[in-house]
Structures are given as C-alpha cells and as structure tokens.
Amino acid sequence: MKTRFYTCLILISCSFTKIFAQQAGYIQTLGQQNKWVDSVYHKLSRRQKVAQLFMVRAHTNLGKAYEDSVAKxxxxxxxGGVVFFQGGPGRQANLVNRYQHLSKVPLLIAQDGEWGLGMRLDSTLSYPYQMTLGAIQDDNLIYKMGQQVAYDFKRVGLQMNFAPDMDVNNNPDNPVINYRSFGDNKYNVARKGIAYFKGMQDAGLLTTAKHFPGHGDTNVDSHLDLPLLPFTRQRLDSLEEYPFREAIANNISGIMIAHMSIPALDTAKNRPSTLSRKIVTGVLKDSLGFKGLVVSDAMEMKAVTKYFPDGDAELQAFIAGNDIIELSLNLDKAILKIKKAVRKGLISQAEFEAKVKKVLAAKYWAGLNRLQDANPAGIVADLNRDATRQLIQQLSDAAVTMVIGSSDGIRLNPLQKTAIVSVGVDKYTVFQQELGQWSTGCHLFTVNKSTHVATLNRMLQMLKEYDQVYLSINDTRLRPASKLDYSSGVKEFIAALCSQNKTITSVFANAYTIAGLPGIEKSAGLLVCYQMSDDLQRSAVKVLTGQIKPTGKLPVSVNAFFATGAGNSL
Structure with missing residues (x-):
C-alpha cells in the first residue's frame, strides 16, 4: 500500500514537472541543465559553434538559383538560422523543409511580422499596424492577435518573430519607425508590446522587442546611414528604455539592438550601438539584467557597413554581447574572425559557451529537438481562416478614434441628401460603397491626389447643395507616411469642404498627416482611422451608422488640436 502511494506521488510529481516545462517561458528555462543542449554543444567544432550565432537571408520570390545559393x-x-523575407507561404513551407534537412543542427527560422505574415508574404492576412493598435483600449485583443500570429508563424515553419516594435515614436518625421510603433506614450507602448509578445510566447513562439535602446526619436533611416541619438542618459533611462525595461520584467525572450550612435552611452565616434559593449553588455545585460537572446539588427544596413566593412562589424557585434548576428555580408570572414577572437581569449570561454548554449536552448524551447516538417497542404486556406478575419475586424473596430463630434452628431441620416467624397483615389472606395448602402439618396465623388483646381472649385459649389457630406482622406501608398502626397490644391479643397459645417471627415491615413491638413479641425466630426484597409473603412461605416461606438484614443500627439489620448465615444 505504502509503495503504491509513493508511486502515485512520483507520477503526480512527474506530471506537474511536465506541465511546468510546457508552460515555462524561454527565460525561465535558461540556467537549467539541458541534456539536449549539452549534447549538441559538445558535438560541434569551434567553427560550428561560432556559426550557430549567425542567421542568413532567404527569399522565396527570387527564383531557384537564389534559393540554391542560400542552400549552399x-x-x-x-x-544557426535563417531569416525569411518576401515570398509566399506554400513556397516558404517547402523551402523551410529543404533547408532544415541540410542542417545538422535544426535551424532557428525567423521573420519580421510586426503586423503578421502579411508584412512579408503574399496570400496571407495583415493585422493592423502597431500605431493603429496603439489606439485600442482593450489590450486583451492584442494578446489574442499575438496568439494568432504565433499560429501562423509556426504553420509556415517559423520559430521566431522579430516583433513587437517597442520604440516610443515621439518624432513625427521618423522615417523608419513611425506607424510601426504603438505611439509616443511610453506606458501605452509598454502595455501594448507586452500584450502582443505574451500572446505569441504563450503560444510557443520566440519574440524580439526592438530596437533597443529606442529608435523612436530619430530622423535618419538606419538602413541608409547611422542615426544620432543625442539625448542625456537620464532621458534615455526615463523614456526610450522604459518599454524595454518593462518587457524584460515580463520575460521577453529576445531583444534586438538598434544601429545608432548614442554618445551618452558610448562616446566612440561612428560606433553603432549594436557594436558597443558598453551598451549591449553594460546597459542591456548588466544594468537592466536581460538574460534572453540579444539579436543584432541586420548587419547589411548602411549604418554598420559604412564604417565597419569586411567582417569587422560582426566581430565587434560578437564582442559587444550580441548572441545572434543576422544578415552578415561577409559570413565566411566574420566566422573566421570570431573563431580567432575566441581562440585568443578576446572574450572568455564561459561567455562564448553561454552564447551558443543560449541559441541552442531557444531551439529546444521552440521544439526543434523534435523537428517536424512544415505541412504545405491547405496552407493558404488555413492562413486566411475566418477566425483571423474576424479578429482583424474586431481590432479595427476598436481602433477608430473620434476626436471631433459625438456619436449622434456624426450619424448618417438616410433620408437626407448625402454626398460621400473620397480623396486621394481614382475609384470608389470600400468606405463609399458600404456607407452608400445606408442612404436612399446619396452621390459618390472621387478626388485624386492632383485633381485640377478648376474641377475642385466646381465640385465645392456642387457639394453646397447637399444636406450632409461624408469625406474620407485616403493614403493609398504601401506604407502610410507622416505627410500626404496631395497637391496644394487638393489640400485647400479639403480645408474648404471641412469649413462648410456639415462635413464629417474620416482619415484613413497615418494620424500625423492631420497636421498637414490645416482646416480639417473645422469638420463637424472627425474620425481617425490610421490606415487605408478595407476593415478600417468598414469600421468607420459602423460608427457613422450607429452600429458601434468609437472607443479608440489617439496614440500620438498630432498638433495643438489633437494630443495623445484624445478621443471620445459620446
């Protein structure tokens, strides 16, 4: 009887251990002995151990010759891994399988998916941009999004998402972050980023907050040159680093380092933060206590290659404290230089071993110790499932922000003579078609980005005859910039139309574009909808027809009229 009792206790104990191992985050598993990690590590030569720290670029839209070159x-x-860029989901799943079979140690495969697979792959869905998500008041929706993104990533054979972006975007002219950020309020950025990565990590995906220590207040694109972050240590501690500090406290699995010159943290001239031991090890690892994967931003970017050519950048990144070095332009030279540096003791053997084992531990946590092929069968249908479409619509509904007017005051009267005007387009929009179905007597008008002034003046006169005018501002560009590419005549037309006291305006563009449309504040109602997606256009129609209330809040300060947090649902 006693023997049976102890056997039961042991079985129960083993079950709880198994459950904990399944639920434990990547950070919690570090420091624990892992037989698989130790076994793989001891089988690798020094060169192979160094190679585990590198990720190379891959595409599925550049043809077989390119795919073969990556395979070689x-x-x-x-x-150690691969970063996939543009292509298609079926092609990627097949290529992932091919590449995995070429590697003796399973590859850690990553992709940039700030708004899901749609950021890189055709035939897949895109979630709203992070600035749009920044307007949402229910962070649980963003957690659910993280779970869905994790499912999608794993479906195409990925184990790691280079997301979320946790930069505080407090510079409207930022050319590289901007709409990729949750906004300019550090608390909101932290909350949204944590909800997003927790959703992904709880669903078994490795994540990477970027771009430490904060890329939000720059006006230089680090793909093209080295940005300068000229602020004091106190400012960096209190603002830029805040979301990353919160992410660390909530067990983010990875952090990506930005390529920036930051004199307050490292005075070395033209040294990107990625290559600075003072920043990567001194600030991130030692001061902030981050134990997870430290990932360099792409080493092919001009911010690095302009000043550190021929594999020297990768060596400096390694010494600085990065665990994963992505997209080297000089892979063979870089591996040789790092191997030599390890042999000469430029970093301790213990630190080198810890880096490699950290990467191997990530592979184990992601399930690569029991690697299974990605299944391309039915993949497009699965990635376009109804549950995802419904969540995207929910997120869009929750983001719409009313900064002028009231729910009753902006509501469409189906019996009045109504004009629905879309600007920046050459054909009728989803917004016009959907809203038009709610009115018995409406007319649709379009204005392109450079419609002639004489035509615009005639239209203004015509629109005076309507009882209510619904105006939509649209940015049809692939990425919503801070300034609209409209002619001055079109901008004057918008101002004149908004001053007629019966115009309800919806902006399907970057929130910052409102600052470049003086006179828009005279609208009888103003909805900020952040980007031109079909879902957000349908969300605006729901608000204007009284189906939902607009609950979003501005995630950025636009100008003196519209500050961070503006928005009401009255």
Whole structure:
C-alpha cells in the first residue's frame, strides 16, 4: 500500500514537472541543465559553434538559383538560422523543409511580422499596424492577435518573430519607425508590446522587442546611414528604455539592438550601438539584467557597413554581447574572425559557451529537438481562416478614434441628401460603397491626389447643395507616411469642404498627416482611422451608422488640436 502511494506521488510529481516545462517561458528555462543542449554543444567544432550565432537571408520570390545559393551557404557553413523575407507561404513551407534537412543542427527560422505574415508574404492576412493598435483600449485583443500570429508563424515553419516594435515614436518625421510603433506614450507602448509578445510566447513562439535602446526619436533611416541619438542618459533611462525595461520584467525572450550612435552611452565616434559593449553588455545585460537572446539588427544596413566593412562589424557585434548576428555580408570572414577572437581569449570561454548554449536552448524551447516538417497542404486556406478575419475586424473596430463630434452628431441620416467624397483615389472606395448602402439618396465623388483646381472649385459649389457630406482622406501608398502626397490644391479643397459645417471627415491615413491638413479641425466630426484597409473603412461605416461606438484614443500627439489620448465615444 505504502509503495503504491509513493508511486502515485512520483507520477503526480512527474506530471506537474511536465506541465511546468510546457508552460515555462524561454527565460525561465535558461540556467537549467539541458541534456539536449549539452549534447549538441559538445558535438560541434569551434567553427560550428561560432556559426550557430549567425542567421542568413532567404527569399522565396527570387527564383531557384537564389534559393540554391542560400542552400549552399547553409550546407557549407552550418549556420544557426535563417531569416525569411518576401515570398509566399506554400513556397516558404517547402523551402523551410529543404533547408532544415541540410542542417545538422535544426535551424532557428525567423521573420519580421510586426503586423503578421502579411508584412512579408503574399496570400496571407495583415493585422493592423502597431500605431493603429496603439489606439485600442482593450489590450486583451492584442494578446489574442499575438496568439494568432504565433499560429501562423509556426504553420509556415517559423520559430521566431522579430516583433513587437517597442520604440516610443515621439518624432513625427521618423522615417523608419513611425506607424510601426504603438505611439509616443511610453506606458501605452509598454502595455501594448507586452500584450502582443505574451500572446505569441504563450503560444510557443520566440519574440524580439526592438530596437533597443529606442529608435523612436530619430530622423535618419538606419538602413541608409547611422542615426544620432543625442539625448542625456537620464532621458534615455526615463523614456526610450522604459518599454524595454518593462518587457524584460515580463520575460521577453529576445531583444534586438538598434544601429545608432548614442554618445551618452558610448562616446566612440561612428560606433553603432549594436557594436558597443558598453551598451549591449553594460546597459542591456548588466544594468537592466536581460538574460534572453540579444539579436543584432541586420548587419547589411548602411549604418554598420559604412564604417565597419569586411567582417569587422560582426566581430565587434560578437564582442559587444550580441548572441545572434543576422544578415552578415561577409559570413565566411566574420566566422573566421570570431573563431580567432575566441581562440585568443578576446572574450572568455564561459561567455562564448553561454552564447551558443543560449541559441541552442531557444531551439529546444521552440521544439526543434523534435523537428517536424512544415505541412504545405491547405496552407493558404488555413492562413486566411475566418477566425483571423474576424479578429482583424474586431481590432479595427476598436481602433477608430473620434476626436471631433459625438456619436449622434456624426450619424448618417438616410433620408437626407448625402454626398460621400473620397480623396486621394481614382475609384470608389470600400468606405463609399458600404456607407452608400445606408442612404436612399446619396452621390459618390472621387478626388485624386492632383485633381485640377478648376474641377475642385466646381465640385465645392456642387457639394453646397447637399444636406450632409461624408469625406474620407485616403493614403493609398504601401506604407502610410507622416505627410500626404496631395497637391496644394487638393489640400485647400479639403480645408474648404471641412469649413462648410456639415462635413464629417474620416482619415484613413497615418494620424500625423492631420497636421498637414490645416482646416480639417473645422469638420463637424472627425474620425481617425490610421490606415487605408478595407476593415478600417468598414469600421468607420459602423460608427457613422450607429452600429458601434468609437472607443479608440489617439496614440500620438498630432498638433495643438489633437494630443495623445484624445478621443471620445459620446
């Protein structure tokens, strides 16, 4: 009887251990002995251990010759991972399988998916941009989004998302972050980022907050040159680093380092933060206590290659404290230089071993110790499932922000003579078509980005005859910039139309564009909808027809009229 009792206790204990292992985050598993990690590590040569720290670029839209060249690098160098860029989901799943079979140690495969697979892959869905999400008041919706993104990533053979972006975007002219940020309020950025990465991590995906220590207040694109962050240590501690500090406290699995010159943290001239041991090890690892994966931003970017050519950048990034070095332009040279640096003791053997084992531990946590092929069968249908579409519509509904007017005051009267005007387009929009169905007597008008002034003046006269005018401002560009590319005549037309005291305006563009449309504040109602997606256009129609209330809040300060937090649902 006693023997049976103890056997039951042992079985129960083993079950709880198994459950904890399944639920434990990546950070919690670090420091624990892992037989698989130790076994793989001891089988690798020094060169192969160094190679585990590198990720190479891959595409599925550049043809077989390109795919074969990447395959050759994987097979020859036995790198640690791959970063996929543009292509399609079925092609990617097949190529992931091919590349995995070429590698003796399973590859850690990543992709940029700030708004899901749609950021890189055709035939997939895109979630709203992070600035749009920044307007949402229910963070649980963003957690659910994280879970769905994780499912999608794993479906195409990915284990890691280079997201979320946790930069505080307090510079409207930022050319590289901007709408990719949750906004300019550090608390909101932290909350939204944590909800997003927790959703992904709880669903078994590794995540990477970026771009430490904060890329939000720059006016230089680090893809093109080295940005300067000229602020004091106190400012950086209190503002830029805040979301990352909160992410660390909530067990983010990875952090990506920005390529920036930050004199307050490292006075070395033209040294990107990625290559600075004072920043990567001194600030991130030692001061902030981050134990997870430290990932460099792409080493092919001009912010790095302009000043550190021929594999020297990768060596400096390694010494600085990065655990994963992505997209080297000089892979063979870089591996040799790092191997030599390890042999000469430029970093301790213990630190080198910890880096490699951290990467291997990430692979184990992501399930690569029991690697299974990605299944391309039915993949497009699965990635376009109804549950995802419904969540995207929910997120869009929750983001719409009313900064002028009241729910009753902006509501469409179906019996009045109504004009629905869309600006910045050459054909009728989803907004016009959907809103038009609610009115018995409406007319649709379009204004392109450079419609002639004489035509605009005639239209203004015509629109005076309508009882209510619903105006939509649209940015049809792939990425919503801070300034609209409209002619001055079109901008004057918008101002004149808004001054007629019966115009309800909806902006399907970057919130910052409102600052470049003087006179828009005279609208009888103003909805900020952040981007031109079909879902957000349908959301605006729901608000204007009284189906939902607008609950979003501005995530950024636009100008003196519209500050962060503006928005009401009255």
């Amino acid at each position: 690098v994987i097979e020859t160098e036995q790198v």
